[in-house]
Amino acid sequence: MTIQEIQAYLTEFFDSVELVGSGKGEISAPAKIESAGAGEVSFIANEKYLRFLDETKASLVIVHRSVNVADFAEGRSFLKVADPYTAFVFVLKKFSLPRTIAAPGIAPTAVIGEGAVMGEGVTVGQYAVVGDRCRIGAGSIIGPHAVIMHDVEIGEGCTIFPHVVCYDGTRIGRRVVIHAGSVIGADGFGFAPQADGSYVKIPQMGIVEIGDDAEIGANATIDRATMGSTVIGKGVKVDNLVQVAHNCRIGEHTVIAAQAGISGSVIMGRQCMIGGQAGFAGHLELADRTSVAAQAGVSKSFLEPGTALRGYPAQPMRDQLRHEAMLRHLGSMKDRLDELEQRLLKQPHGA
Secondary structure (H helix, E strand, O other): OEHHHHHHHHOOOOOOOEEEEOOOOEOOEEOOOOOOOOOEEEEOOOHHHHHHHHOOOOOEEEEEOOOOOHHHOOOOEEEEEOOHHHHHHHHHHHHOOOOOOOOOOEOOOOEEOOOOEEOOOOEEOOOOEEOOOOEEOOOOEEOOOOEEOOOOEEOOOOEEOOOOEEOOOOEEOOOOEEOOOOEEEEOOOOEEEOOOOOEEEOOOOOEEEEOOOOEEOOOOEEEOOOOOEEEEOOOOEEOOOOEEOOOOEEOOOOEEOOOOEEOOOOEEOOOOEEOOOOEEOOOOEEOOOOEEOOOOEEOOOEOOOOOEEEOOOOEEHHHHHHHHHHHHOHHHHHHHHHHHHHHHHHOOOOO
C-alpha cells in the first residue's frame, strides 16, 4: 500500500488522519518501532517509545495527534491520529494473511454424524469429528482433529482450531474463535462429600453458551453448568490456560488474561478486565467495568461499577496500596516498639 492509501484507509475509522512529511513511497509490511526499516510502517502509543522517533528507519510512523514530529519528518512520513494503537491494529489487519487451517470442504477422513446440518462453505479438516444432530453455520471452519460432540450448534463464520473439544449441547454464536486444545463443556467440578469421607459425583446436566465475536485462547477450559448454562457473553476475550467453572456468567466484552481461575457460579459484569493468574472464590459477583490486577485473589463480591482491585485478598486499589505501604514499614515500626519497651523497662518502679 502507498502511504496515501493507508491514510485514506484509516479515515474510515478516525475523524482526522493528518499526514506530516512527504507521503511518498510504498509500505510493504508493519514492524516494531525498534527494528522497523525502509518500506515499513510502525507506531508509537506510549510516551516511553518517543525516543525512537530519532532512531527508527521506518518510512511511516503512526503517532498521537499531540506529538510534535516536525523535526523528524525529513525523509519520513507520519500519520497523526487520536488513537495510534488502534490505528496500527487496523493496519495489521490490512497486511495480515488469512490462516490456512484446513483445505476447503469436508476432508475425506472427517467423520460427520447422522442428522448433522452443514451451512454453505463449511470446512471440516482431516480426522475431525462432528457428532449427530450438530448444526454448523455457513463459512465456519472445524480444524483437523477437532471433536464436536452431539447436538452442538456453531454459528456462522466461526473458527475452531485443531484439537478443540466441544462437549454435547454446546451453543456457540457467530464469528467465534476457539484456539487449539481448548475444552468447552467438560463436567463442572461438583462432588457431594459423604460421612465416610468419600464423594458422590453431582450430575452436570447443563451446557455452555458462547456469544457472538468471543475468542477463547489455547488450552482454556470452560465447564458446563450443573443445571442451566455457563455463559460467555458477546465479545468476551479469554486468554490461554484460563479456567471458567460451572454456572459462571461472564459479561459482554470482558477480557480475561492467562492462567486466571474462576470458581463456580461467579457472575462477572460487562467490560471487566481480569489480570493473569487472578483467582476467584465461588458464588461472588463483580460489577461492570471492574478491573482485577494480576495474581489478585478475589474472595468476596464488589458491586460498585468501575472498581479497581489488587492484592490478596483483593481490595480496592487505594486501600491495598495503603496497606502495602504499611507492611513495608513493619520492620522499622518493630524497632521503635523494641526501643520504647527497653526504655520503659529502664524506668524506676513507680516513676
